[in-house]
Amino acid sequence: MSTLRVTAELLTVHEHPNADALELAQVGLYRAVVAKGAYVSGDAALYIPEQAVLPDTLIEELGLTGRLAGGAANRVKAVRLRGELSQGIVCRPRALADVDLAQAAADGTDFAELLSIAKWCPPIPPTMDGDVERAPGLLPWVDIENIQRFPAIFEAGEPVVLTEKLHGSACLLTYAAAEEGPGRVQVSSKGFGSKGLALQEDPRNLYWRAVLGHGVPEAAARLAEKLGASRVGIFGEVFGAGVQDLSYGANARSEELGYAVFDVSAEIDGQVVWLDAAELLEGELPLVPRLYEGPYDIDRVLELASGRETVSGRELHLREGVVIRPVPERYSPVVGGRAIAKAVSPAYLTRKGGTEYE
Template sequence: MSTLRVTVEELTIHEHPHADALELAQVGLYRAVVAKGAYRTGDFAVYIPEQAVLPEELVAELGLTGKLAGSAANRVKAIRLRGELSQGIVCRPRALSGVDLVQAHRDGTDLAAELGIVKWVPPVPISMSGEVKPAPDLLPWIDIENLKRYPAVFPEGEPVAVTEKVHGTACCLTYRAEDDGVLVTSKGLGAQRLALTEDPGNLYWRAVRDHGVDRVAADIAGELGASRVGVYGEVYGDGVQDLGYGADSRRGAPAYAVFDIAVETGGRVRWLDPQELTAVLDGRLPVVPTLFSGPYDARRVIELAEGRETLSGRAVHVREGVVVRPLEDRYSAELGGRAIAKVVGGAYLTRKGGTEYE
């Protein structure tokens, strides 16, 4: 999931093609439906992104009582309004009446705490939970930000790889060469430097053992002279999330596909470039599909986020989205970290009965 930040943004207003009383307010590459005439291009307003959970009084103030997602009808979720995808909420809450919005925009001020907004934490099914232990030396996975919020991450024409984003749950494994140790965790637990105690009933450990991920990580450590290796793969299939890709993870081995690898050599951790990852694995583990490799084109990337999935080879359901990274891993000043971003498909976001376990 992306980092939750509630910020003041400069708006660009577009006509709504199917509604005379509505318009589209653009923030980055996101668009949110707003009442016609409420804002003009160049205005500043607060942007509340998806996955934000709003306090009851703010929901009422914005006239959204009973209209948001979740059991308490207080969570922001992408919806279609008169045929147009609306992601997030554009508003000017009364609580900020004394705030200089232009200055807050310039400063990049995060207003989430001031407005009582928190990030939605998805539920954790029993099969994905378990006993945990401190693991300060594991290599955690990172939150990937959405390209629509940070459109300047990649310059047009930069060589990139666009891979399919698979709807499952991230299994994060760290291998330690010094003691042949293996740490297994989820993305959420890994961020807290917690590892799961091995349990044959745990989904992540099942995937690791059934696919031999630990042994492949050990081989990579030996081949690259690494002291630690992190292997990050998506565990998926029926019984994991609502999109199963034709795989049944309840009766047999959980389906699994690698999406990233990190190695530590000489005390420095680096992420393998997309082509290096494929070469290093050399077919020893499944890898998420690459949809495009070549010069970056924002419009093409957004188009690739839509359509049908390719993982199953049978296009059994909608595609979740895509992940974009440069062919040569680098730092991004825009993100303050690694240059990697995602785009989530509109059809996926607005599907019925979706699950979002982490």
Template sequence: MSTLQVTAERLVVVPHPNADRLELAQVGLYRAVVAKGQFATGDHAVYIPEQSVLPEELIAELGLTGKLAGSLRNRVKAVRLRGEVSQGIVCTPTALGGVDLAGAAVAGTDFAESLGIVKWVPPVPVSMSGQVESAPDLLRWVDVENIKRFPDIFTAGEPVVATEKIHGTACLLTHVRAGDRILVSSKGVGGRSLSLSLTEADGNLYWRAVRAHGLDEAARKLAAALDADRIGLFGEVYGAGVQDLHYGASAAHDSSLGFGLFDIAVDAGAAPVRWLGHHEISALLDDLGLALPRVPVLYEGGYDAELLLELAEGAETVSGAGTNIREGLVVRPATERPSPILGGRAIGKIVSAAYLLRDGGTEYE
């Protein structure tokens, strides 16, 4: 899930192809439907992204009472308006009257707190929770930002690898060589300010996935081969009973529980934690004879934003039978590198319109 930032942005306004009284205000590659004449290209306004929860006063001010998502009708969600997908809200809240929005855009000011906007956190089912314990040695996963919000993460033609984004729940496993410890967590639990791991339990979804796919033994072999103090394995656990998209798998039994590895982190002591590139992971697993299931690769080649936006749509390839819609893509450089734009890894996602607009979807972490 992306981080929540409510920022001022310079708009590009284009006509709505199917409505005379509406236009599309573009922020990055996102487009939000606005009233015609409300904004012009070059204007600065506040962009409130999807998964934002708004206070009642702001909802009323924007004329959105009863029109947002969630049981309290207070959550921003992608919608289709007159045939166009509208992602997020573009507005100029009265609470920011007098604020230099152009200057705030340059400074990257986050208005979430001042506007009372918080990030939506979905409830966690019992099977995905459990007893927790402090785990400062846990290697944590990162928030993956949307390429539509940050379209300059990659440069045109840069060699990239795009893997299918699976709608499951992220499993974080860290093997600590000192004491031969295995720490298991989820993105939701392990992403808290104090790293936590889930106490080993027979019924816990993440521990079940670790055992079913031999992730603990794989991590031990990887640590020995790389002479690493810590190895982190990151993958998606999926199937019926996990999220609304199941890919033909099921969490009912360990033998049918789906798992797809998407990342490996290496802590070799003195050097910073290193993320392995896609081809480096492939070569390493092959050398060690480790047959871990991995997320499908949908594209390798030069970065082409329009091509990848199209590729994010369609049917999934995880099951081999197109059982569900495709959630989207995760894009990485062919060779791992940092991103000055993100201040961390160069990695981004593209989420399909079909996924965003589906009814009855679940979003557990």
């Protein structure tokens, strides 16, 4: 899940092909449905992204009472309005009436706290929960921004790799080498890992079942020795029926629990670097499918983000999307960190009965 920022943006307004009273306001490559005539291209307005949880007062002001997602009808979710995908909300709240939104857009001001807008945190099922301990040495995963929100992360023609984004739950394993004897293994979820917490070993826990069942600690130890690394992080997706609503033919309630590595990091000579999981772990551990390697083309990215999954080999259901990485790894000034992004299938965003556990 990406970070939540509620910012002012300059809009490009398009005609809605199926509704005379509606238009499409574009932010990055996202489009949100708005009332016709409310904005013109070049206007500045507030953009509230998906997964934002709004306070009741703002919901009432925007005329969205009872129309948002979640049990409390307060969460922003992608929807189709008259056939067009609408992602996020474009508005001008009264609380910002005296704010120069064009200048705020230039400054990148975040209005989430001012407007009491929070990021939605999904509930934690019992199989993904457990006793935790502080883990300052845990190598964390990074939040991945959507390429449609930040289309300038990559340059046209830049060499990239696209891997399939799986709808499971991210599992973080850190192996810390020891001078003598076996190293220390810490396992966490994305949610706990972001708080610097690791899950105590428990054979009933989803993540521990996955890493022990697939021999991930042993693979991490071998990799640390090969690289001369003091720490190795192996990041995998745990999936199957009982994890999320998309199963890929696996089953978390049995020995058929799915697991696939999507990234690797290592601390070498005191510096943490990101490495190619396929190059290092092919034949060692299951890997997420690699769908494309070549020059970056946004149309190709969005095309591959949709379609059917390839993990099972049977195209059992829709694909969540793709993850884009540059070759080689680099820093991105656009997001102020690692150059990595995701593109998500519209069908995935608007599916019914979806789950989003971390």
